[in-house]
Amino acid sequence: MNEWQRKSPLDWETYVNKMVKVAAIEKHEYEGWVLTIDPVSASIVLATFLENEKVSISVVLGHAIQEVEILKEGDDEMKQRLSCIFAPEESKAYSPEEEEKRKNALKTWLETNHIPVTEQGESGRTLCVAGVLTIDPPYGPEECSSSNEIILSRVQGLIQGYLEKQQ
Amino acid sequence: LRLPRGPDGCSRGFSPTSLRFQALLGGDTVAAQGARAALRQRYLRGLAAARGRPTRFCLRAGVQVDAVFGAADVEAVAFQVDALRTPLGVQAAALLRCADVLAYSF
Numbered sequence: 001m002n003e004w005q006r007k008s009p010l011d012w013e014t015y016v017n018k019m020v021k022v023a024a025i026e027k028h029e030y031e032g033w034v035l036t037i038d039p040v041s042a043s044i045v046l047a048t049f050l051e052n053e054k055v056s057i058s059v060v061l062g063h064a065i066q067e068v069e070i071l072k073e074g075d076d077e078m079k080q081r082l083s084c085i086f087a088p089e090e091s092k093a094y095s096p097e098e099e100e101k102r103k104n105a106l107k108t109w110l111e112t113n114h115i116p117v118t119e120q121g122e123s124g125r126t127l128c129v130a131g132v133l134t135i136d137p138p139y140g141p142e143e144c145s146s147s148n149e150i151i152l153s154r155v156q157g158l159i160q161g162y163l164e165k166q167q
Numbered sequence: 168l169r170l171p172r173g174p175d176g177c178s179r180g181f182s183p184t185s186l187r188f189q190a191l192l193g194g195d196t197v198a199a200q201g202a203r204a205a206l207r208q209r210y211l212r213g214l215a216a217a218r219g220r221p222t223r224f225c226l227r228a229g230v231q232v233d234a235v236f237g238a239a240d241v242e243a244v245a246f247q248v249d250a251l252r253t254p255l256g257v258q259a260a261a262l263l264r265c266a267d268v269l270a271y272s273f
Binding site for chain 1: 184185186187190195198199200202203205206207209210212213215216217225227228229241242243265266268269270271272273
């Protein structure tokens with residue numbers, strides 16, 4: 001493990017949203033805006049903006065990093081731009097009442113199918129299935145989270161089928 | 168995922184000295200764990216965005232190969248790619264060891 005890999009996550013966080021120059025082994029150099037640093041491999045994810053509005057992403061693996069030099073700070077506009085690159089797709093926005101209706105309809109359907117479900121979180125907007133999977137608004141397959149991939153896949157399939165039947 | 172023992176690899180597929188295992192043992196403050204989670208989530212979204220894209224991998228000794236990004240594993244041991252272009256032809260599917268990859272871009 002090199003010095004870069006031994007840094008703490010709080011240290012790595014200070015590089016996010018900054019323009020950096022990364023010196024890697026075998027005399028490679030990479031420059032770009034830091035999107036994130038993977039805490040598992042200490043790899044740096046850099047974004048470079050090309051002329052045609054496109055973004056090129058480069059990932060430098062942690063084990064190859066020798067030195068990281070901060071060139072400049074990103075302003076608010078740049079931070080916004082960077083956070084949008086990997087942002088999940090904007091789903092159709094529902095009003096609070098519609099969201100509540102969707103939540104209750106899904107909750108009822110799950111209970112009818114003998115799947116234990118409770119409401120969680122501030123204002124009870126998150127559904128919790130069998131204590132191991134959570135569903136956030138707007139309650140589609142993409143909003144399911146779980147650390148058990150088998151349950152995740154099953155529930156996503158169920159919800160997908162449920163939503164299709166609703167159409 | 169069991170790979171043949173590499174020059175500096177643990178054939179168990181995970182290394183007891185890996186960052187992930189160290190983090191699992193604890194010793195992080197709440198703030199550090201929060202930072203770790205936020206950084207990792209962004210990274211995972213990045214991997215999801217890479218999937219299916221033509222990617223150029225920079226390997227050691229100046230070797231560069233093109234392939235279509237498939238997936239990465241949890242312990243950062245290997246990358247799975249499709250349509251790997253090598254001097255011997257195109258491999259439909261292949262694994263690239265993380266220890267051999269210096270950087271990749273898409």
